[in-house]
Amino acid sequence: MSKHVIIYMPLVGESTVQWAVADDRGKLTSGVEFSTLEEVADQVDGRRVTLVLPADDVLLSEAVVPGGSAARAAQAVPYALEELVADDVESLHFALGSKGSGDTYPVAVISRSMMDQITEQCADAGLRPTHIVPETLALPQLDSQGNDSQVWTALLDQDQVVVRLGASQGFATDHGMAAIMLDGARQALESDANPTLVIFRTHSAAHLPLPDSIEEEVRSCDSRLSLYASGLANSSNINLLQGVYNPKKNFDKTWKPWRATAALAACLVAALFVGKWMDVRDLSQQEEYLDEQIASAFSQALPGARMQRPRRQIESALNQIGGVNTDGFTNRLSQIASSLATQPQTTLKTIGYRNGRFDLDLNTDAVPTLDALKSELAKRGSLAMSVQSANRENNTVRGRVRVE
Numbered sequence: 094m095s096k097h098v099i100i101y102m103p104l105v106g107e108s109t110v111q112w113a114v115a116d117d118r119g120k121l122t123s124g125v126e127f128s129t130l131e132e133v134a135d136q137v138d139g140r141r142v143t144l145v146l147p148a149d150d151v152l153l154s155e156a157v158v159p160g161g162s163a164a165r166a167a168q169a170v171p172y173a174l175e176e177l178v179a180d181d182v183e184s185l186h187f188a189l190g191s192k193g194s195g196d197t198y199p200v201a202v203i204s205r206s207m208m209d210q211i212t213e214q215c216a217d218a219g220l221r222p223t224h225i226v227p228e229t230l231a232l233p234q235l236d237s238q239g240n241d242s243q244v245w246t247a248l249l250d251q252d253q254v255v256v257r258l259g260a261s262q263g264f265a266t267d268h269g270m271a272a273i274m275l276d277g278a279r280q281a282l283e284s285d286a287n288p289t290l291v292i293f294r295t296h297s298a299a300h301l302p303l304p305d306s307i308e309e310e311v312r313s314c315d316s317r318l319s320l321y322a323s324g325l326a327n328s329s330n331i332n333l334l335q336g337v338y339n340p341k342k343n344f345d346k347t348w349k350p351w352r353a354t355a356a357l358a359a360c361l362v363a364a365l366f367v368g369k370w371m372d373v374r375d376l377s378q379q380e381e382y383l384d385e386q387i388a389s390a391f392s393q394a395l396p397g398a399r400m401q402r403p404r405r406q407i408e409s410a411l412n413q414i415g416g417v418n419t420d421g422f423t424n425r426l427s428q429i430a431s432s433l434a435t436q437p438q439t440t441l442k443t444i445g446y447r448n449g450r451f452d453l454d455l456n457t458d459a460v461p462t463l464d465a466l467k468s469e470l471a472k473r474g475s476l477a478m479s480v481q482s483a484n485r486e487n488n489t490v491r492g493r494v495r496v497e
Contacts, residue, residue, distance in 0.1 A: 096122065098137040099321055100130075101145045101228070104401070105207055106214070113318045114140075119326030125316045130218035137220075143231075144215070144222040145321055148255045148265035151227035151333070152178065152202040155261065159196045163189065166198055167336065178202060186338065190261050190331040199261030201227055201331040208338055221340060224325075225333040228255055229263035231321040234328035235291055243288040245278075245307075246324075247271075250295045250317055260329050268301060276304040293320050393445065425451070428476055429496060432469035436462055450497035452481075456489050463492050470496065 100112040112133050114123040156173040158166040167189055171182040178185060186208045190199035215222060228248075234257060235244040246257040254271040257263040258278055266274055279288060290307050293314035303309050314320050324330075334340060391403045395410055429451060433441055439457040446452075457463060460483050467478040476496050483492040 096140050097322070097325070098133070098140050098142045099145065099318055099325065100133060100142065100222070101318060101321065102211075103147060105146065105150055105211060108214075108218075111316075111318060112137075113316075113322070115322035115326070117326060119323035121319050121322055125318050130214060130220050134218045134220040142220065142222040143224040143226060143325055144211070145226055145228045145231045146203075146211070146333075148227055148229040148263065150203060150207060151229070153227065153229060153262055153264075154200050154202065155193075155197050156200050157195065157197050163192065166192070170198060170200055174200065174202065180204065186333070186336070188331050188333045188335045191329065193260075199331060201230075201333060203227075203333060208333065212338060222334070223340070224330075225338075226325065226330045227333075228317075228321065229257055229265065230261065230328075230330035231324045232257040232263070232293075232328075233320065233324035234260060237289075242286045243282065243284070245275075245288055245290045247290055247292045247301070248295075248314070248317055248320055249292050249299075249301050254301060256290075257324075261331065268299065272302050272304050275307055279304065279306045393443070422446075425474070425476060425496075428470060428473045429453070432466055432473060435469050436466050438462060439466060450495055453494050453496065455492045455494065457492060458488075459490055460492075462490075463494065466494075 097115045097117065098112060099115055100110050102110050108129040108131070109127060110130060110133065111125055111127055113121050113125045114137075115121050154174055154177060156166075156170045158169045158173060161169075167187070170189060171185065171187050174187070175182050184205055186203050186205045188201045188203075190201070192198055211225065232246045232248055232255065235246055237244045243259065245259075248255040252267055253265060254268060255263070255265045256271070256275065256278075262278075264274055275290065282288065287306050287308055289310055290303060291310045291312060292301060293312050295314050295316065387403055388400060391398070391400045391407070394407060398406065400406070429444075433439060436457070439455055439462055442454040442456060444451060444453050455463070455466075457466075463480055463483060467480075470476045470478050478494050478496045481493040481495055483490055485491075
């Protein structure tokens with residue numbers, strides 16, 4: 094019986110992965126190990142390898158392409174989904190599943206830069222996966238008991254929920270948003286029957302609250318890899334290794350007829366390179382400057398935190414602030430803004446918030462203006478302002494105040 098190596102990459106770009114060996118029936122034949130890609134490559138050479146990516150890095154959707162072949166559908170799908178994605182379709186990789194009814198194709202979308210990073214990382218490690226699959230579609234697709242009923246699958250592990258909705262749909266979210274997203278998926282169903290959500294819980298998972306419209310069935314799960322092994326063996330999925338990322342593509346057959354043309358193109362590129370070099374250098378400098386600004390803003394917003402996905406981390410921090418005391422936070426921020434508006438000679442440079450207090454960096458004309466701002470805040474509510482420092486720089490007073 095052939096061996097199937099399943100590798101789960103929790104975070105794209107990091108070298109540490111989880112992996113195990115399974116048989117063709119979807120049963121693990123080894124324990125789950127934590128290793129680098131290089132260490133895995135040394136042990137699995139020659140075996141079938143499936144790399145499972147985090148669900149929140151891959152968008153799942155569907156596109157209708159009337160008639161035509163799969164090759165024509167691959168060309169048309171990016172533009173059929175253009176309004177659904179935020180990025181330019183040229184910067185995204187679209188992988189198609191098997192054609193369904195009504196000329197509908199399931200589609201998995203991932204950024205080309207991320208796919209390049211993943212394939213390069215595998216190549217550097219000496220690993221050649223035969224499939225790359227989002228973890229949403231690595232979950233098993235369970236059969237329903239009736240014609241109108243549906244069975245969804247969820248993996249509940251620590252603070253994350255990964256849900257598979259049917260053959261080619263799904264999402265990943267945290268515990269707090271899971272009920273809302275599941276209820277939205279329920280309302281989108283054409284059938285009036287309540288779906289059943291089969292929840293596979295690892296030992297470290299907590300209870301998941303569900304809307305009343307969804308029935309619950311809880312099953313235990315030794316590890317996420319044991320669940321992936323079952324899903325990959327018995328359920329459909331979408332392989333992201335398509336198009337330019339297809340390792341089975343006959344490179345020599347495609348390349349040889351175009352050698353002369355490629356040589357001419359290389360000469361043209363070399364001729365144009367000198368003219369474009371200055372533009373590229375300027376853009377690189379701008380990119381470095383923006384990266385520095387992002388890192389600086391992230392450091393001010395979340396001191397001491399490690400920046401990995403700044404947008405997601407900032408959104409999570411804002412959600413935590415809003416979940417603790419949304420009304421109080423916005424009310425106090427409104428009081429500060431209204432008080433600053435009464436002092437037109439005062440300019441707010443930066444503002445920070447931590448543990449219920451605001452730290453403001455201000456430029457104003459004189460120290461008494463800070464006293465006037467303090468009085469305005471006292472009139473508007475229970476906020477108290479204290480001046481931490483006030484230094485005159487040229488004709489401006491730079492003050493740092495604390496409001497709590």
